[in-house]
Amino acid sequence: MFAAGADGRSDTAETPALSPAGIAAVQHPVPARVLCCFARADYLDQTDARDMAPPPSLPEPPPRCLGCPVLDLVGQMFGDFGGTAIEDQRSFLNDRVGTKLFGGNVTIHDDCTHPLQAGPSFDGEGVARRRLTLVDSGVVRDLAYSRGCAQRAGKQPTGHGLPLPNELGEFPINIVFAGGDTSIDDMIRSTEWGILVTRFWYIREVDPYEKIMTGMTRDGTFLIERGEVAGGIRNFRFNQGLIELLNHVAALGPAVRASGEETFDMVMPSMKAHDFHFTEVTRF
16 A cells, blocks of 8 residues: 655655556445545646535535445446356456456455355356356456356356346356455545545446446545545546556455445445546536
8 A cells, every 4th residue: 555645656665656546445444435536646736726625515524434436336347247248248358357457456256155245045047156256366267157158158157147038147246355454544544645535426337348437426525635634625527447446456445245326235345546537526
């Protein structure tokens, strides 16, 4: 983990400099998720403070901000971890299975037996669910297979098929993203310039193969200065590739079960990373 200085350089010699913008997610001790993004210093310097200032009625930031932006953003990619998506050439994993696509600190399983997961131990076709290692230290490993897709691909069904008839085939629904041990306070304290995001919304796909998503912040966006939450600011629009994002993870918090608005429940950690792409400030 590192914090970028006001000049854009890292505070530690062994880590790279912070470029265009940064992202960091921080976690509440209870099952809720908070995302903290730290933008490059020159972007903040070139933006008029009056343009970023919130409406006068916006309250002071609470001690802990609730929300689930990490889940809602990262969760957009798991529909692509299915054999039918690969077969249909609509997955960003086409020609990438078995390659190191994400950072070495990213490991993701699909595991219906995890103590924080829920749901039946069989799929919509009555097949027992297998534990899948979707990503192992950044390397894409397993895919989900329904019975029909498995037969066509010469694989064994994994117990992730949807009830028939359907067009999607299968996808993993018991996501467990391996976490770390960095606390919310440590993530904020280590951020020289940051933006604390409590909610992402209106998330839409821009580029399916690079998995670039666009959306906005909402319901509480706060500026972090010198390791402290300084106050509220206006919302941002972003255009961010999930492959790029998961290559820039600098720290992870403990994983807990979380519920979002734009995807299904998952076991998801808080996250701190860099190079997150905010594109403009909204009017509200």
